[in-house]
Amino acid sequence: MILIWFILGIMTLATAVLLALPLFDTRKFKNEIVFALEVYRDQIQELNRDAAAGLIAPDQAKQAQIEIERRILALTESPQWQPARAPSHGMLVTAAVLLPLLGFGLYLWLGEPGLPGQPFAHEANAIVTSPEIARLQDAVAERPNDAAAWVALAAGYGAAGQPTDSATAYGKAVALGANDSDTLAAYGQALLMASGGEMTEPANAAFRRALAADPSNPIARFFLALGRAQAGDVEGALADWMALAAETPADAPWRAMLDNHIAKATQRLGRAPVPSPGAEDAPAAGPSAAEIAAAESMSPAEREEFVNAMVTRLAERLQAAPEDLEGWIRLARAYQVLERGDDARAAWGKAAALAPARLDIQLDYADAIIAGRNDIDRYLPPEFIEAVKRARTLDPKNPLGLYYGGLVARVAGDRAEAQRLWQQVLDQLPAESPQRAILQKELESLLP
Known part of the structure; x- marks a missing residue:
């Protein structure tokens, strides 16, 4: 020896x-x-x-x-x-x-060669944690099947700048039954941060589950739009951010970041700055940025042929895959760009039927129904009234839903209800919004 x-x-x-x-x-x-x-x-x-x-x-x-x-x-x-x-x-x-x-x-x-080894002990001892993180880890150790304890630990990791650990803890909480919209959205955000800000399939799935639990969840809606922008669909991302901005209070902590992304997307698409996101005259989303870039180098006749061929192919594909929600949304936006109102209305109708719990789709469908009409002060189609009813059930405080509800009430002869709903919209508009003056005139028209 x-x-x-x-x-x-x-x-x-x-x-x-x-x-x-x-x-x-x-x-x-x-x-x-x-x-x-x-x-x-x-x-x-x-x-x-x-x-x-x-x-x-x-x-x-x-x-x-x-x-x-x-x-x-x-x-x-x-x-x-x-x-x-x-x-x-x-x-x-x-x-x-x-x-x-x-x-x-x-x-x-002094040594003991016969002593059994302790693999990975040095890694465990090397981890230095704050007292707060240590307390949260102890709580999880005491209650390993408590989803709330895992959520608290995940939030602690996130605050400490440890997104990978945060995502792991959120995943454990979700597996234990924490399937509320806020937890799922936080899980998706942690996965996104852990991947360096790039949208991954697990993060996308978490955000979509959060949106299914609460269609108005702002975190899920914002980052899903960011994922669309990263994938090249800047048009779609801008439309989603605009819809979110229309429902976001001016003093919300994330409003500045949202407005910044809207401005960058607008600039990237070569458009003029949008003064009031969510207004009725907001630009409609159409083909992807890649398709627009390809069409810009063509002559007018070639461009028209290119766009029509693209739309035709998409429409034919959807006939074979009628459950493709995103495909119907894309087709509806393309029809809007081509000013084919009847086709756009039909495509939005398909999307609305596939996603009755998606507030943004119900509002887009309602907008397509009355687009181009000059008699909405006297008559509103029944499908518009139904779409507005669904939208207002999903989110009674949505400003666009409130405005459309006022239109329905006005046509029905209930001026008091129309005035009440439009006043709620006016209260949500920023002081500098140009839509305030327009809405104020409509309110005055309801006075006896």
């Missing part, structure tokens, strides 16, 4: 000497700037990822980039190459020879 340990000791000593030999070479040089540039380059890449994912405001991202570039320029003021410091031979001998021998001797004296 002693012979074995002696051989192992000789092998350890030989390995240490071999590893230490390069340290005696004092002819090498080192470049401190290389390491600093690598750090700054990584910082810029991370900053660009955060800005692209909407995690940091554009002006803040610009300021941070300027500061990093200033530090890079400052590196040129210091010497680029410096000779490596000659190591102390006494220190090298101590590190390469004496310390291994001393450690080997102590192990023979």
